Amino acid sequence: MTNPRMPADPAALTPAEARALFRAGLKAPTAGWSAGYTQANLIAVPRDAAYDFLLFAQRNPKPCPVLDVTEPGETSASLFSGDLRTDIPGYVVYEHGAPVAEVTDVTDLWRDDLVAFLIGCSFTFEDALRAAGVPLRHIEQGSNVAMYRTNRPCRGAGSIEGPLVVSMRPVPAAQVADAVRVTSRYPAVHGAPVHVGDPAALGITDLDSPDFGDPVEVRAGEVPVFWGCGVTPQAAVMASKSEFAIGHAPGHMAITDAHDTDYLVP
Amino acid sequence: MTNPRMPADPAALTPAEARALFRAGLKAPTAGWSAGYTQANLIAVPRDAAYDFLLFAQRNPKPCPVLDVTEPGETSASLFSGDLRTDIPGYVVYEHGAPVAEVTDVTDLWRDDLVAFLIGCSFTFEDALRAAGVPLRHIEQGSNVAMYRTNRPCRGAGSIEGPLVVSMRPVPAAQVADAVRVTSRYPAVHGAPVHVGDPAALGITDLDSPDFGDPVEVRAGEVPVFWGCGVTPQAAVMASKSEFAIGHAPGHMAITDAHDTDYLVP
Numbered sequence: 137m138t139n140p141r142m143p144a145d146p147a148a149l150t151p152a153e154a155r156a157l158f159r160a161g162l163k164a165p166t167a168g169w170s171a172g173y174t175q176a177n178l179i180a181v182p183r184d185a186a187y188d189f190l191l192f193a194q195r196n197p198k199p200c201p202v203l204d205v206t207e208p209g210e211t212s213a214s215l216f217s218g219d220l221r222t223d224i225p226g227y228v229v230y231e232h233g234a235p236v237a238e239v240t241d242v243t244d245l246w247r248d249d250l251v252a253f254l255i256g257c258s259f260t261f262e263d264a265l266r267a268a269g270v271p272l273r274h275i276e277q278g279s280n281v282a283m284y285r286t287n288r289p290c291r292g293a294g295s296i297e298g299p300l301v302v303s304m305r306p307v308p309a310a311q312v313a314d315a316v317r318v319t320s321r322y323p324a325v326h327g328a329p330v331h332v333g334d335p336a337a338l339g340i341t342d343l344d345s346p347d348f349g350d351p352v353e354v355r356a357g358e359v360p361v362f363w364g365c366g367v368t369p370q371a372a373v374m375a376s377k378s379e380f381a382i383g384h385a386p387g388h389m390a391i392t393d394a395h396d397t398d399y400l401v402p
Numbered sequence: 403m404t405n406p407r408m409p410a411d412p413a414a415l416t417p418a419e420a421r422a423l424f425r426a427g428l429k430a431p432t433a434g435w436s437a438g439y440t441q442a443n444l445i446a447v448p449r450d451a452a453y454d455f456l457l458f459a460q461r462n463p464k465p466c467p468v469l470d471v472t473e474p475g476e477t478s479a480s481l482f483s484g485d486l487r488t489d490i491p492g493y494v495v496y497e498h499g500a501p502v503a504e505v506t507d508v509t510d511l512w513r514d515d516l517v518a519f520l521i522g523c524s525f526t527f528e529d530a531l532r533a534a535g536v537p538l539r540h541i542e543q544g545s546n547v548a549m550y551r552t553n554r555p556c557r558g559a560g561s562i563e564g565p566l567v568v569s570m571r572p573v574p575a576a577q578v579a580d581a582v583r584v585t586s587r588y589p590a591v592h593g594a595p596v597h598v599g600d601p602a603a604l605g606i607t608d609l610d611s612p613d614f615g616d617p618v619e620v621r622a623g624e625v626p627v628f629w630g631c632g633v634t635p636q637a638a639v640m641a642s643k644s645e646f647a648i649g650h651a652p653g654h655m656a657i658t659d660a661h662d663t664d665y666l667v668p
Contacts, residue, residue: 187453190460194468202460207560294473323589323667401589401667 147171151391155223163225163240165280165349165387167259167272172396174325175389176203176215176254177366178224179373180382183208186251188294192372193253195291199300199364201256201324203394209248215392216254221246226385228370233377242382250382255366256325257389258303260396261318268318270311273352280349280387281305283365287339290368298372301347302330302338302362306354315361324399331362338362348386413437417657421489429491429506431546431615431653433525433538438662440591441655442469442481442520443632444490445639446648449474452517454560458638459519461557465566465630467522467590469660475514481658482520487512492651494636499643508648516648521632522591523655524569526662527584534584536577539618546615546653547571549631553605556634564638567614567631568596568604572624581627590665597628604628614652 140162143149146169149157154170166175181189186208193200204215211220221243229237229245259281262272274281281303288300307315312332320328335343343360344351348367354360370383384390406428409415412435415423420436432441447455452474459466470481477486487509495503495511503511525547528538540547547569554566573581578598586594601609609626610617614633620626636649650656 187456190453190456191471194456194460194471205457205460401586 151393152218154391155218158225158240159219159222161240163388166225166389166391167262167281167387168275170391171263174203174215174392174394174396174399175257175259176392177257177369178220178252178254178382178384178390179369180220180250180252181378182247182380183249183251185295185378188296189253189369191293192290192296192369193255195293196368198326198330199290199366199368201326202253203256203324203392204254206252208251210252211246213252213254215394216390217393220252220390224384224388224390226388228383228385230370230373230378230381230383232379233374235374238385245382253369254390254392255369256399257366258326258363259389260325260399261322263396264318264322265315268314270307270315270318273306274350277352279352282343282346282350282352283348283367283386284338284340285347285371290372296372296376296378298368298375300330301365301368301371303365304343304352304360304362306352306358307361308358312359312361319363321401322399323401326364329361329363333359335360417659418484420657421484424491424506425485425488427506429654432491432655432657433528433547433653434541436657437529440469440481440658440660440662440665441523441525442658443523443635444486444518444520444648444650444656445635446486446516446518447644448513448646449515449517451561451644454562455519455635457559458556458562458635459521461559462634464592464596465556465632465634467592468519469522469590469658470520472518474517476518477512479518479520481660482656483659486518486656490650490654490656492654494649494651496636496639496644496647496649498645499640501640504651511648519635520656520658521635522665523632524592524629525655526591526665527588529662530584530588531581534580536573536581536584539572540616543618545618548609548612548616548618549614549633549652550604550606551613551637556638562638562642562644564634564641566596567634567637568628569631570609570618570626570628572618572620573627574624578625578627585629587667588665589667592630592632595627595629599625601626
């Protein structure tokens with residue numbers, strides 16, 4: 137399959153148009169794509185592990201806000217009319233907690249007992265940040281956002297445990313309050329930051345070496361601001377050595393049919 | 403066991419003091435009790451039904467906001483340091499969807515495989531309504547709140563389905579906007595009303611005949627305002643003929659150790 141070209145203006149694509157490109161094999165981080173539409177993290181696990189994952193999400197709502205859950209074996213979701221097996225730009229496949237493949241199509245690996253969770257993604261509030269004048273360095277750079285495992289354990293559920301994962305955006309000191317205020321209004325897609333400044337307090341020793349995604353420049357006068365990240369369930373799959381799971385490739389999100397404003401609170 | 407007397411000022415009791423009275427056998431609706439503390443609905447189901455209930459709650463967050471979930475067999479919860487089997491003023495026991503007993507102690511009926519869900523309760527925002535000058539007729543009357551099954555189906559999950567249940571408070575027309583504004587700030591305990599006025603549109607034919615709780619007078623110039631109600635999971639137990647469940651007696655809530663303000667959003 138030939139790799140389709142990057143579209144000239146990914147922000148202008150409808151979710152269906154974006155998903156068609158990914159289905160055709162394009163692999164790209166989705167920050168800035170399909171402006172106004174909600175993006176989501178994927179974690180698909182066997183039905184017999186689904187309760188523990190759903191409870192883990194319920195107990196850790198900042199990193200794991202649940203937007204939608206499929207019935208076992210379903211390949212689309214209420215919020216995602218595409219095909220969950222092909223229409224996300226990248227997937228990571230886990231066996232016994234180890235990532236065993238990173239692919240752009242999981243049709244052959246999907247199982248009848250898989251339950252897919254769509255978890256809110258902070259890309260959803262980036263339009264609102266931009267509108268408030270907050271710069272988005274990873275989009276300026278044309279790179280993926282920077283994501284880090286922290287030293288903060290999530291609250292466990294049954295057999296599932298793992299660390300909080302965060303995304304980081306550098307914010308000019310004078311705009312940190314705006315960034316907090318704007319993102320607070322989107323609790324279903326991680327909401328307010330979990331931490332502002334001082335990466336060491338989260339156990340992050342080197343901002344230039346993210347655990348997922350790309351390094352993002354923090355300039356003089358900017359503060360690193362950390363939001364809960366929907367890669368947290370994949371870190372839990374790894375920490376808990378779950379038998380089988382399929383996640384999205386970090387930063388390569390499911391672009392849903394829901395609108396950002398569906399998750400805006402007063 | 404002798405029935406302890408009603409305390410002179412139930413609003414002033416700590417959660418531990420209130421729970422001790424209930425443990426000693428007092429049965430009373432808890433609206434207005436332990437001011438400033440979060441009240442919760444109980445639904446306890448066997449572990450093999452817990453996923454469907456948790457997913458049902460996730461899919462119907464207005465009536466079923468999950469505050470806490472126990473591990474199987476546990477008899478207290480993170481938010482409730484009392485004994486879930488004795489410290490709630492009333493319980494309803496269900497077998498195959500039918501209510502088979504209403505009791506004040508379920509110690510003998512608790513099972514090692516029971517998972518207890520604590521679901522947010524609208525009593526939690528009543529202090530804030532009162533502070534905003536919104537009258538609370540059921541407390542003035544010394545009665546239970548009025549609750550109704552509606553004709554609105556919840557979104558099902560696995561084997562679980564059932565109607566939306568609502569609580570109703572009569573609100574003077576000039577204060578409806580205040581009631582909406584105040585309760586919107588408590589999304590974890592049902593949040594904004596699901597419906598204002600026009601009971602017939604919800605399939606409620608007679609406000610004077612609630613399905614749960616007591617009738618509450620609606621005076622001239624007042625509008626019936628309806629909020630999602632945490633009895634919804636019990637209506638689902640009945641509609642779905644669940645094998646076994648224990649719920650609280652409607653209006654007779656679990657008084658938790660959490661503060662109302664823990665669930666207040668900006």
